Amino acid sequence: MDARGVEVERGGPAELQARVLGAGLCTACGACLGHCPYLKTLGERVAFIHPCPLPEGRCFEVCPRAALDPDRLDAQVAGAGPADPLLGPHRALHFARALDPEVKQRGQYGGVTTALTLFALGSGAAEAALLTAGSPTAAPHPVVARDRATVLAAAGTKYSACATLAPLAPLLRQGGGPIAVVGRPCQVAALRKVEARGEAESRLAVVIGVFCFWALTPAFYRFLASRADVARAAKMDIPKEGGVVVSVNGGAVRIPLDEVRPFIRPACQHCFDPTAEWADLSVGSTEYDPDWNTLVVRTARGQALLDAAVAAGALELKPYPAERIPILRAALRGKKTRVLAALEAGSAETAYLQLSPERRAGLRSEAGAGA
Structure with a gap:
């Protein structure tokens, strides 16, 4: 049960790996990090750097993609x-x-x-x-x-x-x-x-x-860095018209949605x-x-x-x-x-x-x- 006496689904590192991390459903929120010394960010993802044998753990309980009950x-x-x-x-x-x-x-x-x-x-x-x-x-x-x-x-x-x-x-x-x-x-x-x-x-x-x-993967920033026209961007926006608009030297460069879509998590x-x-x-x-x-x-x-x-x-x-x-x-x-x-x-x-x-x-x- 949680602090309010409400029954919650239990799980541990094995479930987190199978249902979230290994399934590509991690949102990179960071909630599990800091609870477990075996969880780290590796490049663009959260991963276990060492096996953890615990049957239950806070890493699973706080994950928004392990289980989410909107009514609760x-x-x-x-x-x-x-x-x-x-x-x-x-x-x-x-x-x-x-x-x-x-x-x-x-x-x-x-x-x-x-x-x-x-x-x-x-x-x-x-x-x-x-x-x-x-x-x-x-x-x-x-x-x-x-x-x-x-x-x-x-x-x-x-x-x-x-x-x-x-x-x-x-x-x-x-x-x-x-x-x-x-x-x-x-x-x-x-x-x-x-x-x-x-x-x-x-x-x-x-x-x-x-x-x-x-949200975009960090690889998007490597994509930006490869483009000379936006390498010194001051601000970024995603307008209702779609794509990404990057403010540069008082002007703006629009990157079409088709070029952005591969970087969406x-x-x-x-x-x-x-x-x-x-x-x-x-x-x-x-x-x-x-x-x-x-x-x-x-x-x-x-x-x-x-x-x-x-x-x-x-x-x-x-x-x-x-x-x-x-x-x-x-x-x-x-x-x-x-x-x-x-x-x-x-x-x-x-x-x-x-x-x-x-x-x-x-x-x-x-x-x-x-x-």
Whole structure:
């Protein structure tokens, strides 16, 4: 049972290897790293460097692709049963942007994730922030930020998978104050599984999830480095039109989706949660106005931090345009119903999903409404 007395599926290194690592379903979230001395990142993948005989282990329990029960996570995070089948638990939906000019310039779109992280550290809500750092043309890496300079250096979306959660277990063992975490949806799910074990509950100041429909392998950065026209890129974006846009010397170079597609992680094709449903706050592109971010408020803790940040002048909000909501829901509907169809067809890649009959029915209803 987990810390809340809920029965959870048990497994160990053998199951993790067979069902996730060996099956190509690892999301490189990093949650298992730091729990086990035999697990390391080797190039572009997580792997065992030595056999481990344990029949059960935390490596399996915290993995978001070993087993994932959305209803259980809804109850854990939002204190309620099955939520909106497309958007997940949420209290409010906004357009938001940072008010600090440097944050807006360094961050992605409206700079909301960077602004929230800086506010959490500056206000004392968090003592440290677990982030993903790296330049636009180099594979990203985890960083523990405790000051403005480190947060700003990590600003901007990283479109490649990175084991951001690798430092988490050591941070928790060291003790200390509350931690803010910014991560992809798979990392948010893994973090909640860590929390359910009772390992992090009192230490999490806020969990900020970033929208992610797919992530690139680190090989993409070698591809970029081979192209002289983008070797000195300042920023990268994946616009709604598709492909990748790289900002270079005040201009932009568009790389067609067909050239990018080979670098998409296979595991991302089977992801059920592109908007970080179990975060306190989720942040993404508006796909409408590049000066703003979409901001989803999911928990009371997220609402409290947002209210304080707005009151302090770190952020500004405006209503999410009503006419944009169906567009957002359509994107989520397409992603989720494809995964549901694969699950119901017996796909081994989606067997990690434990979807209740009620959730399946809700998704089928949404699919019918969007037809």
